Amino acid sequence: MDNTRRKFLKLAGLTAAAGVGATVIGSKAMASGAPAHGAPAGHGAPAAAHGGGHGDVATGVRQAIVIDTGKFNDNPGLAEKCQQACHSYHNVPDFGNPKDEIKWIWTDKFANVFPEHSHYKKDDRISSMDIIAMCNHCENPPCVRACPTQATFKNADGAVMMDFHRCIGCRFCMAACPYGARSFNWRSPRGVDKEGHPFIEKMNPKFPSRMRGVVEKCSLCSWRTKKGLDPLCVEEANKTAADAMIFGDLNDKDSKVAKLLRSKFTIQRKPALGTKPSIFYII
Amino acid sequence: MVNKVLKGNGLYWGWLSLLLMIMGAGAVSYLVQFNYGLGATGMSRDVTWGIYISQFTFLVGVAAGGLMLVLPYYLHDYKAFGRITILGEFMAIAAIVMCLMFIIADLGQPMRATNVILHPSPNSMLFYDMIVLNGYLFLNVLCGTVVLHSEYKGIKYPRWIKPFIYLSIPWAISIHTVTAFLYAGLPGRHFWLTAVLAPRFLASAFAAGPALLLIIALIMQRTAGFNVGRIAKDKLVTIIGYAAIINFFLVGCELFTAYYSNMPGHMHTLDYLFFGLVDHSTGIMHNNLVPFMRAFVVMGVVGIGLLFAARRAKSDAMLATACVLIFVSFWIDKGLGLVLGGFVPSPMEHVTEYVPTVVEIGVAVGIWATGFFVLTLLYKMVVAVKRRSEDLLEIE
Amino acid sequence: MYDKVKVFIGLAIFVVAALSIVGYNMSVGDKDGFRTDGKPGPEKPAGHEKCVKETAYMQTSHMVLLNKWRDEVIREGKRELVETVGGEMVEKSLQNGCLSCHVSKIKFCDRCHEYANVKPYCWDCHLAPVETPASKEAH
Numbered sequence: 001m002d003n004t005r006r007k008f009l010k011l012a013g014l015t016a017a018a019g020v021g022a023t024v025i026g027s028k029a030m031a032s033g034a035p036a037h038g039a040p041a042g043h044g045a046p047a048a049a050h051g052g053g054h055g056d057v058a059t060g061v062r063q064a065i066v067i068d069t070g071k072f073n074d075n076p077g078l079a080e081k082c083q084q085a086c087h088s089y090h091n092v093p094d095f096g097n098p099k100d101e102i103k104w105i106w107t108d109k110f111a112n113v114f115p116e117h118s119h120y121k122k123d124d125r126i127s128s129m130d131i132i133a134m135c136n137h138c139e140n141p142p143c144v145r146a147c148p149t150q151a152t153f154k155n156a157d158g159a160v161m162m163d164f165h166r167c168i169g170c171r172f173c174m175a176a177c178p179y180g181a182r183s184f185n186w187r188s189p190r191g192v193d194k195e196g197h198p199f200i201e202k203m204n205p206k207f208p209s210r211m212r213g214v215v216e217k218c219s220l221c222s223w224r225t226k227k228g229l230d231p232l233c234v235e236e237a238n239k240t241a242a243d244a245m246i247f248g249d250l251n252d253k254d255s256k257v258a259k260l261l262r263s264k265f266t267i268q269r270k271p272a273l274g275t276k277p278s279i280f281y282i283i
Numbered sequence: 284m285v286n287k288v289l290k291g292n293g294l295y296w297g298w299l300s301l302l303l304m305i306m307g308a309g310a311v312s313y314l315v316q317f318n319y320g321l322g323a324t325g326m327s328r329d330v331t332w333g334i335y336i337s338q339f340t341f342l343v344g345v346a347a348g349g350l351m352l353v354l355p356y357y358l359h360d361y362k363a364f365g366r367i368t369i370l371g372e373f374m375a376i377a378a379i380v381m382c383l384m385f386i387i388a389d390l391g392q393p394m395r396a397t398n399v400i401l402h403p404s405p406n407s408m409l410f411y412d413m414i415v416l417n418g419y420l421f422l423n424v425l426c427g428t429v430v431l432h433s434e435y436k437g438i439k440y441p442r443w444i445k446p447f448i449y450l451s452i453p454w455a456i457s458i459h460t461v462t463a464f465l466y467a468g469l470p471g472r473h474f475w476l477t478a479v480l481a482p483r484f485l486a487s488a489f490a491a492g493p494a495l496l497l498i499i500a501l502i503m504q505r506t507a508g509f510n511v512g513r514i515a516k517d518k519l520v521t522i523i524g525y526a527a528i529i530n531f532f533l534v535g536c537e538l539f540t541a542y543y544s545n546m547p548g549h550m551h552t553l554d555y556l557f558f559g560l561v562d563h564s565t566g567i568m569h570n571n572l573v574p575f576m577r578a579f580v581v582m583g584v585v586g587i588g589l590l591f592a593a594r595r596a597k598s599d600a601m602l603a604t605a606c607v608l609i610f611v612s613f614w615i616d617k618g619l620g621l622v623l624g625g626f627v628p629s630p631m632e633h634v635t636e637y638v639p640t641v642v643e644i645g646v647a648v649g650i651w652a653t654g655f656f657v658l659t660l661l662y663k664m665v666v667a668v669k670r671r672s673e674d675l676l677e678i679e
Numbered sequence: 680m681y682d683k684v685k686v687f688i689g690l691a692i693f694v695v696a697a698l699s700i701v702g703y704n705m706s707v708g709d710k711d712g713f714r715t716d717g718k719p720g721p722e723k724p725a726g727h728e729k730c731v732k733e734t735a736y737m738q739t740s741h742m743v744l745l746n747k748w749r750d751e752v753i754r755e756g757k758r759e760l761v762e763t764v765g766g767e768m769v770e771k772s773l774q775n776g777c778l779s780c781h782v783s784k785i786k787f788c789d790r791c792h793e794y795a796n797v798k799p800y801c802w803d804c805h806l807a808p809v810e811t812p813a814s815k816e817a818h
Contacts, residue, residue, distance in 0.1 A: 169391015
């Protein structure tokens with residue numbers, strides 16, 4: 001199903017490149033979306049979203065993380081440690097204000113991370129809990145669809161990547177991301193604040209910084225996972241609480257994540273949007 | 284023909300100098316932004332597009348609005364528009380120039396803008412937007428100048444230009460449709476995720492574009508003795524009036540769908556725009572845009588009423604007032620509320636408000652001034668050519 | 680012709696002004712980074728004989744190679760090590776590969792870039808190794 005639609009869209013794209021009016025293409029592309037969906041992904045699809053959903057054939061690698069929120073709740077400060085591990089390694093600046101803020105991994109309340117799962121009579125534990133949020137490395141990433149230069153794209157491992165060299169800073173991906181996972185360099189991350197304090201406290205010489213005018217976000221530590229290492233946040237979390245975060249290949253039946261997802265009830269953020277997030281939460 | 288822009292009275296030169304000064308201030312503002320980064324604007328992590336993209340969106344509409352003058356004249360041979368069709372085409376040129384400038388102003392890395400061409404991405408609506416906007420600019424420059432130049436030489440325009448004129452008609456629809464698709468295709472932004480967005484864009488464009496044109500025509504009637512003619516004015520009233528009514532109908536459809544279905548995601552932004560929205564994690568009420576959006580409704584409705592009354596009363600003053608009301612009203616709707624509202628609440632359901640900075644407003648006003656500068660030069664040419672050809676007719 | 684004198688004075692001023700730039704460049708600048716023939720002399724890293732390609736290729740086309748590496752690493756996930764001509768294995772990375780041998784940006788990259796007046800944007804993001812007093816010091 002998805003495959004035929006994709007082929008059609010590609011064909012439509014080629015036709016457009018050949019110079020046919022874009023309105024026609026637009027309407028065709030829209031029209032093709034409707035029958036191809038069959039049972040539309042949008043309506044009440046949470047169940048379908050797990051493990052690929054929609055009868056997709058699982059091909060290739062699809063990296064995923066399962067987050068055990070209970071373990072984070074039992075270990076206050078653990079999420080902050082994960083954030084610290086990530087941000088300090090990746091030279092993520094701290095501007096000290098929400099307007100310029102850049103973050104790859106952070107926490108928020110349940111009602112903010114899962115607005116569509118939220119309701120009036122939540123138990124006290126859930127209401128008070130801080131939940132980790134990060135890029136979902138969606139299987140159908142709206143940001144990748146929106147990007148006009150392919151500066152953001154899906155790599156062969158299923159991670160949604162950023163090519164900072166190519167980003168023109170149009171921020172269409174930020175409008176497209178339903179998870180608020182993307183940050184923009186509104187000003188130079190290498191600068192200093194009024195007191196002369198640098199935004200990147202201690203530069204990690206092993207990793208680049210970014211320049212102003214580009215979008216950035218979590219890269220699922222593709223530079224580590226290629227070497228067989230866990231992402232930094234996962235590694236850091238498991239130092240304190242074993243299996244607080246589990247990383248692995250969703251498409252490998254025998255991987256730890258795949259087994260865990262078969263045995264535990266997990267939820268994803270905004271599954272009704274059809275993005276198929278690769279970050280799963282045990283609540 | 285082009286030399287006509289070099290002859291003008293004191294008012295003409297005064298107006299151009301004023302625009303040049305504003306453009307200069309805009310250029311300085313842009314330099315500030317270029318050196319500091321887009322952080323010099325009021326945009327933030329949560330509201331990632333501000334007045335640049337909202338002006339862009341609105342002005343694509345103004346450009347597309349030119350269609351309402353081209354279509355009756357060329358497709359239905361509506362002679363009464365003979366004097367103003369060219370104004371529609373030239374207004375589209377100025378509007379597209381502004382659109383492109385607003386896009387460049389909004390880029391974090393403007394020096395890399397050509398990446399859109401070097402790495403073409405047919406999956407992105409911005410890719411198509413680039414094609415249709417530049418294409419529309421080309422078509423209007425071509426058709427406008429060829430037709431005007433023919434008139435200057437006192438001959439009928441060549442036949443080969445006809446296909447381009449016909450092409451420009453669906454092309455006008457496409458520019459605003461694709462612009463609407465930028466927004467309407469994003470999951471998780473409920474306010475934009477609506478099939479009536481493109482129709483609504485077109486309706487408001489077909490009102491705001493001709494309204495601006497009529498305002499300018501009425502000014503030119505005073506300052507340059509360029510009379511549009513009563514019949515053309517009356518016809519424009521019909522076009523602007525119905526388009527404006529359709530826009531309000533579509534706004535009403537949005538309101539019904541959101542509030543009757545009672546779905547929070549669909550109501551949030553409308554709440555924010557018309558009543559104010561409380562951030563449930565802080566308990567703070569946010570309602571910056573409420574007075575604007577209410578003004579949009581009031582000015583729009585009053586404007587429509589006044590528009591038809593003006594036709595009945597044959598009053599140019601009333602007509603101008605009505606057009607200003609409708610233009611400003613729809614500017615608030617699309618040039619402010621639509622883009623800014625879409626970012627509230629944020630994907631994490633926080634409410635962050637946006638207030639443009641002085642630098643940002645300076646850049647925006649500078650770009651508007653550039654648009655009017657281009658428009659003034661183009662219209663100066665039109666008036667000169669029209670006067671000349673009419674003098675020739677009288678001699679004959 | 681009128682104003683012949685003025686024209687010649689103007690021309691003379693232009694020639695002097697144009698030549699003064701050349702003169703300025705000859706009189707100032709860090710002579711240490713230059714070879715005896717006046718061309719820039721980037722300092723080769725000590726203890727490493729060969730780069731990932733022959734010197735002639737690296738001199739003219741290192742930027743092509745860097746762009747290729749960039750695309751391979753980020754976009755295609757090809758992060759395997761590369762072998763130098765001398766048989767060493769290095770990471771396919773500007774920051775963690777190239778600069779692990781070429782430990783001084785000032786004495787290696789900048790010498791040619793300044794001579795050729797090119798300002799690559801690499802350093803907007805990528806970090807140069809911390810220049811030790813020894814590496815900064817001219818030898």
